[in-house]
Amino acid sequence: MKRSLAAALAASLLLLPACPAVAADAPYDVLVFSKTAGFRHDSIAVGIQAIRDLGAANSFTVTATEDANAFTTANLAQYEVIVFLNTTGDVLNDTQQAAFEAKMRSGAGYVGVHAAADTEYSWPFYGNLMGAWFASHPAIQQANVRVENRATAATSVLPQTWTRTDEWYNYQTNVRSTARVLANLDESSYTGGGMGADHPHSWCKTFEGARSFYTGGGHTQASYSEPNFRAHLLGGIRYAAGRTKADCRPETGYTTLYNGSTTGWSQAGPGSFTNSDATLTSTGGMGLFWYSAKQFTSYSLKLDWRLPGDDNSGIFIGFPPSTDPWSAVDNGYEVQIDATDAADRTTGSVYTFQSANLAARDAALNPVGEWNSFEILVEGERLRVYLNGSLINDFTNTNPVRSLAGHIGIQNHGAGDDVSFRNIRIKELGAPPADQTIQAESFSSVQGAQAFTKAGANNGQTLGFIDPGDWSAYNGVNLTGVTTFRARVVSGGPGGTIQVRTGSPTGTILGSVAVPNTGSWTTFANVQTGLTGVPSGNQNLYLTYTGTGTGLFDVDDFTLVKGTPPTGTGPIVGLANKCLDVNNAGTADGTKVQLWTCNASAAQQWTRNGQTWRALGKCLDVSGSGTADGTKVQLWTCNGTGAQNWTAGANSSLVNSNSGKCLDIAGGSSTDGTQAQIFTCNGGANQRWTTP
CATH class of the missing domain: 2.80.10.50 (Trefoil (Acidic Fibroblast Growth Factor, subunit A))
Incomplete structure (x- = not known):
């Protein structure tokens, strides 16, 4: 009976649409691995056929195997993605595991389907890559899947509430702190849930260079004949292959500004946005849909957007309340959405003020027709823009007339410039801690180096006569929240290195920064480095100096920068x-x-x-x-x-x-x-x- 059902479903798959991608992907190769050392799912055969059909319609080839001997460095080299399809138990030996780990670390993709979470419990790398191991499940039944991130190729076509029948896994841990949860289970819609109100069901993440996607669906044979599940699976494979980008960083603590309800929003100027399926879509006019209920200072604003063609829109921040959309233009800043405009007014730019890093932008940008995600991170007067999780712009407002603090809004640019937005949310960060600048010659104690009067120095002096082995100390410096060290330096000599320490001249190095020859003893430059392991509270801070020769460089002053360190x-x-x-x-x-x-x-x-x-x-x-x-x-x-x-x-x-x-x-x-x-x-x- 099971063989007959499998054959019938396999035949029916050929009649279903194969969920083609928005644009043709560059071809790639996928290995589907379905070895079982425990429970054997009778859906494996139809699952393999479904992936073959998706591949035939979407530019990838499929090799299916249950032979663990396929896991060699040489053999795995030909595949961009490895799918674990309902594997169970210990399926690879130590040598095979090592080959798989090396493949993942080379920048490949992993897709786990259902019982992939019931696999290799004693292999930490696999557990971290996959996300969370299986704990238990109730009987097969209908349930509601709540799709919380609809910006990825794996979820963009799904409804917010996705009702379907499957076997619903409980997991040993909650993956939310290490992965971006795409969908979760509504335990009130079925019996046997064991994780409570936050029950992740599908997620994506990066781990040691690899892209990872997991779905808890796929137990039943019928799953693979569902168009939505096939689209979900295809999107996960495309993400793992790097053919579509997604922000898969973990996310917690955000407050929804829009996810279907427009409460708190107002339209300024002509045009408007339609509101359907928790999606805002622009229509007509040259106006601004702005969140009038509250102004924001330091925050992380996240939202998802899509252009259907060569269109134009943007996100405005830092403007005062007004019914005139041009007030936002004249008083705030716009993070642009328009991939074909000039460098300082294209996607990711701070419109007319600063271009994005175009190479980073292009590497992170999904094509027209696909969804993209922005994070707009504002800390005081510093603005960073992340596209699909990658940093593409780092801008500081130095105009005293403007500010990054104020209202936020989304632009309807005009008839024919179409854009859609989803899932607008914000996390307020509180007042940013103040950076602290210290004159280098204002030391508490010093070895070797001396204060030196120099034209062009802030406060008129530098710390000069620095030789290898010298140090300077600054007592009682508050290091709470410090993430970066920046120094103003000058050198007509050999240059060298500044080491940042606490406690003593031989204390743990928190960070080091090289000081080059700046061109002359009157040409100042800034150097900076990130710091790690910085203790909180008041500390005795030491700068130690290394290099070759004598008269390495002068230090004018240094700044202890607080806030979120740059990532990306x-x-x-x-x-x-x-x-x-x-x-x-x-x-x-x-x-x-x-x-x-x-x-x-x-x-x-x-x-x-x-x-x-x-x-x-x-x-x-x-x-x-x-x-x-x-x-x-x-x-x-x-x-x-x-x-x-x-x-x-x-x-x-x-x-x-x-x-x-x-x-x-x-x-x-x-x-x-x-x-x-x-x-x-x-x-x-x-x-x-x-x-x-």
């Missing part, structure tokens, strides 16, 4: 608008790092982690901890050494803290494949980088 994943863009690239996406220690035409591949996706830059699960590294000009830059296992620490230097440079030299493209050549190296900082175009 994306390309590092340099000479000729080309990207820092890992050769052939290799993951072996010593793999060449080079300049290459930007292509949004995993080999060009770098993530800032403290003072390191990571791609494919490994770190940007100076070979052999070398300090000589021309020492090659490579990929290497992260090891915490100075060879892997990079800080922001003058002229948009990235400075290696161990050598005090800049990330450089050999010979200033923009030819694809040119080796990255370190070289004495000189301000050249081949040492200038735009980071995510």
Whole structure:
């Protein structure tokens, strides 16, 4: 009877629409793995056929196997996505697990379906990648799935309440703190739920370079004949393959401003927005739909948007209450939505004030017809824009007439400029802590260095005569909330490194920043670095100085910056608008790092982690901890050494803290494949980088 039902369902799948993507994806290859060492689902065969059908209509090939011997480094190299389809129990040995881990760390994608959560309980990497392990389930029955994130390809076509029949898993842990929950179960709609009001059912996340998608659905054979479930599964596969982007960072603590109800909103000027299916869609006019109920100061605003074509809209922030939409233009700032306009007025730009990082923007942007997500992070007068989870703009308002504090609104630009918005929500952050600037010569105690009167210095003096081994101390400094150290420096000498410590001159290093030769002893520059492990409260702060030679540099003043540290994943863009690239996406220690035409591949996706830059699960590294000009830059296992620490230097440079030299493209050549190296900082175009 089961074999007959499976055959009938498999045949019926051929008659169903295959949920084509909005635009044709670049082709890719998917491995479907369905080995079981425990319970065997009778839906595996129709699940494999469903994925084959989706692939035939959506630019990917499918190889299905239950042979764990397929998990070798060489064999896995041909696949962009690995699907665990209703696997159960321990299905891979240690060698096979190692090959899978390496594949995931290379920037590949994972999709887990249903019993993938009932697999490999003693394998921590798999558990972290997949999200949460199975605990129990009640009988198969109908339930309501609440779709809370409708901005991803896996969920955008689903209704807010998705009623269907399946086997509903309870999980051992709640994944919300480590993944972006896409859908959750309404336990009041069925019996046997065991997780309460917050019961995640589907989610996405990134882990050690891999993109991961999981759905708790897919127990029954009938699941794979449901158009909505097939669309859900297809979207998850496309996300795992990197063919569609999504913000899969964990999210908690947001208050809904719009998710179907327009209470608190007002229309300024002509035109309006229709409101259907918890979606606002612009119509006519040149106006602004603004949240009139409240003004905001420091906050994280998130919303989802979609353009059907070459259209125009934007999100306005920091404007006073007004029934005139031009008041927002004249008094606030607009984060633009229009991918085809000029650099300072295209998607992600602060309209006419600052362009987005266009390479990072292009790598994160979904095409017209697909949903995108913005986070607009405002802390005081600092504005950061994240597109689908990637930082694409970092802007500071310096105009005393304008402010980032005020109302927020969405623009209806005019007839023919169509845009839709969903799920507008906000998290208020409270008043941003004040940054603290300290004159370097105002030390509590010092070894070696001396105050020096210098023209152009703030307060008229610098801390000068700095030699290797010198230090300066500043007692009773409040370090609560400090995330970044920024110093104003000047050097006509060899330069060196500032180390930030607490407690003593040999205390734990919180961060290091290289100081280059700034061009002369009268040419000042700013250098900065992120800090980690910063203790709270009043502390005795020590700056220690290292380098080679004497008369390294002067420090004018330094600022302890408070607030959220910069994060984000994306390309590092340099000479000729080309990207820092890992050769052939290799993951072996010593793999060449080079300049290459930007292509949004995993080999060009770098993530800032403290003072390191990571791609494919490994770190940007100076070979052999070398300090000589021309020492090659490579990929290497992260090891915490100075060879892997990079800080922001003058002229948009990235400075290696161990050598005090800049990330450089050999010979200033923009030819694809040119080796990255370190070289004495000189301000050249081949040492200038735009980071995510």
